[in-house]
Amino acid sequence: MTAIEQSDDLDILDWQKGGGLLPAIVQDADNRRVLMLGYVSRESLARSLDIGQVVFFSRSRGVLWRKGETSGNVLSLVGIRADCDRDTVLILARPAGPVCHLGSDTCFDGDESDMPERRGFLSRLERIIEERAGAPVEESYTARLLADGVGRIAQKVGEEGVETALAAVSDHDDALIDEAADLIYHLLVLLNARGLDLRSVEDELERRHRA
Secondary structure, three states: OEEOOOHHHHHHOOOOOOOOOEEEEEEEOOOOOEEEEEEEOHHHHHHHHHHOEOEEEEOOOOEEEEOOOOOOOOEEEEEEEEOOOOOOEEEEEEEOOOOOOOOOOOOOOOOOOOOOOOOHHHHHHHHHHHHHOOOOOOOOHHHHHHHHOHHHHHHHHHHHHHHHHHHHHOOOHHHHHHHHHHHHHHHHHHHHHOOOOHHHHHHHHHHHHHO
């Protein structure tokens, strides 16, 4: 795929094929879930690059529209890629809330129980932790943890790690799941406190796998 990083890059796209419009597949930049399909014009893509939020072209109204301009559920732009024919774009974005107008996370929501991977909530939890960082400490446990600093958070990770290990040898699955959830939550808080995220850990695991 070819990256679209600035307005000059828009010239490589085949605008004539679709009469000045291209289909745009929007994908969550963190968990890779397909969020929606929209249409973009040269002007809407240029606007997206300019403001850092995804802007579409409404075929029914004939105007530009910024996703979330009324609901607040904006799509923060991470990247734009052109497909091999350069007549479709893939937009990587981070949603601020439900993407579908019906209130679901994606416009393709359904029963995902048979899907091999469901890592989406961890990415969502990272965003929640980031949002809670600015909350009053008396109202948010996450805010209190972050205010206490890296040392205290690291201590909690150590404590939760021991409790997870003990739950594992106790042969009680529910206890192990409960303690593992506590461990993962506190680990995400620790990464946030150090200015890191789960993606950096995934990148390292992938690097090791390829080595």
